[in-house]
Amino acid sequence: MNFSDSERIAGILETAGYEKTEALAKADVIVVTMCSIRQSAVDRIHSLVEKFNKIKQARKLQTTHYPLQTVLTGCVLKRDKNIFIEGFDYVLDIKDIAQLPKILKNKTSANTSQLCHDKDTKYLDIAPKHESKFTATVPIMTGCNNFCAYCVVPYTREREISRPAENIIKEVKNLVDNGYKEIWLLGQNVNSYRSQINTNKNSRIFANKISENSCVISFAKLLTLINQIPGEFWVRYTSSHPKDFKQDVISAMAEGNHISPYLNLPVQSGDNKVLKSMNRHYTVAQYKEKIKQLRKAIPNICLSTDIIVGFPGETKKQFENTVKLFKEIKYDMAYINKYSKRSGTLAYKLGDKILADEKKCREKTLNDVLRKTALANNKKYVGKELLVLIDSKKDNKYFGRTNTYKLVEVTSNKKGLVGNFIKVKITKANPWRLEAKIIN
Template sequence: MKYHLVSFGCQFNSSDAEKAAKLLDDCRYRQTDDLNEADLVLVLACSVRQSAIDRIYGLNKKFIQIRRRRPLITALTGCVLKSDMPKMKKIFDIVFDITDLSKLVKLLNAKRPKQKGQSYFDLHPQYRSKFQSYVPIMTGCNNFCTYCVVPYTRGREACRKAADVVNECKDLIAKGYNEITLIGQNVNSYQGKINNVQGTIGFAKLLLNIDKIPGNYRLRFMTSHPKDLSDELIDVLKKTIHVMPYLHLPVQSGNNTILKKMNRNYTASRYKKLINKIRKAVPGICVSTDVIVGFPGETKKQFNDTVKLFKEVKFDMAYIAEYSIRQGTVAAKMDDDVPKNEKERRKFVLNGVLEKTALSNNKKYLGKIVDVLVEKYGRGFCSGKTATFKTVKFKSQNDFTGEFVKVKIKEAMPWGMAGELANSN
């Protein structure tokens, strides 16, 4: 039996796809990159944007074509809204909750050698990369930001045991992995059991425990919520060796009324103070963010507060989304009254500010030698990331994928930098 995986959306689905791959491999299924030769197609859905759901409907056309010629089993998991379930059940043979992933074996009538644990966190992944890995530390979210589907699709927060997280990291580092990214919807609220014994530790302590593992590796994490980012965590960013000087901290809006309507539980000035504190503690740290433009009721004046915040904070990168209704959320009951062309204009304006701040931040690297973890090679160029998560490209006759190299920065662009190998003449 051959299976094909389709993963939409964020790194959580990519990580879950790795767990699913291991589970199916254990059942002696073989993975194929070609949907046309698969006996089983497993889709990991994303409901954060309607476009990802529309792509599933597009896939259904392909399923119908294949089924005209031969049998095909289709399964769906990931982030699926209750309201989309009836339609999805018509498309897919099997629909299951991602936290029930181990039950897929039974649903497929397959056989898998006996395993120690069967819970979602017990399932080991089949890492796609040989040098970078996501390590899930928690799933779900308790925050109920009014525009977000995650608390409905992934449920409430559940944290993985700290010892299991540390052991997975140890194992990866021993295997030579040089970048680990801890993932969770809101890692700052992590409270994991130390082991099977009573007592829990928070995210800052978890990072400290991983940082103690010797080796040449980078430790990253995402995503953080500003309301839960503690002084203890800032201290960890400051004093650890392996935790990288990069922080993704979604702001979503620069206007307090909109932040309140989003149920974000912080103000714009608190966010700015937090960034200042972090930059003071960790000079040179790079900061990226998420922002939504055209949230229901957002006036031009309120949007201008976001522009102002962007100018003040001088982000290195931002993921700017035009608001779109997600059924089942609180915001879906609000009037989506900002016209599409106005949302596009606001996105364009913010992008313009970001382009300037990102370029000016990148120019500070000119002439400096930075460590780059090379992620890919093609057409005579290597491309990778600095410790601060900046993309760097350089000409090379050799493929350094998976290695750390020193690069002298020669050119700065808004979305990346170019340089040359520091040890080449």
């Protein structure tokens, strides 16, 4: 989401006449899109402030250069805003980012308390400056209502607001028309997306697609509508919450030929007591049932998850339940995080007594299971002919992703493959990547 926000900020600045520079020392404006998910990310901002101050000092000796203006935005806790207003020229709520050029021009003092927020999703409609010519992120909502015990997002991004479906569809259509091949729909909890639309007013977009004059668009319906856009493209999405991930989304995925058969469904723990203490609102049995339904409808689904090991109070026995779940689900990928205390969250009050070595050991245990299940899953791909969207190149090796989001390495001397779909035959499976050759 922060990456997507940064592309929108770049869009605003470019429209206002700014040009991008890779060299900090040459910049007239530096905008930091902050992440608050871990304390370590917040701590890194302090060292950035020191770096920026040095540049400002050096600028004072140069008479020809504009002074450097620094801006902090993104996911920032209110308490951190008060701290960082000392180090930055401006601390802006992300929803106020459209006002950035005016603030920079007038050199108006701005912190969040001095601006009226656009309490809606207007900032998401700012035209972004995409870094890539073939893959793009499209935010569909912002904020979160869930208050998971370890997470600051509901405090930094506030409550959920969904972006109007017609704006999302227009943006996706525009991207597809301009040759984009991979679209990531983004939101903190995409499964609770809801938007009311007037189908009369938007008859050009929704013609023949929904009959009612006005209706509510759920996430499943949004996927279905996006799937009807003509073109050659894949749609992926993140993030999902298991409690809101329902059958209608499974059906939309199964029926949509553009919708990637890949899902990241963060389970966080395989133990009901830990899940309760994380305030996750589902049980392990409910989670497993959803996976069962998903696999029934989409047999080739590729599954990843997010896990926190060493959450406050997690016993060895409770952790073993997570290991058991990992063995049962046989994930393709997992993003395993060692719990770290984050002030401002509900879990902060629970302490953090599990030793770092123990957390490391739990992380390794899960990684060992994952390596085996990922390799076993990948072996099923050997000999298959698949489409791969090539996204990068190093020496004579190209890298890309399948529609199931599997990383594929292709050795080729051909030129100009980046950004294109190519047909390959999988020749070898490793736990974290497939090897393939191009089919002519």
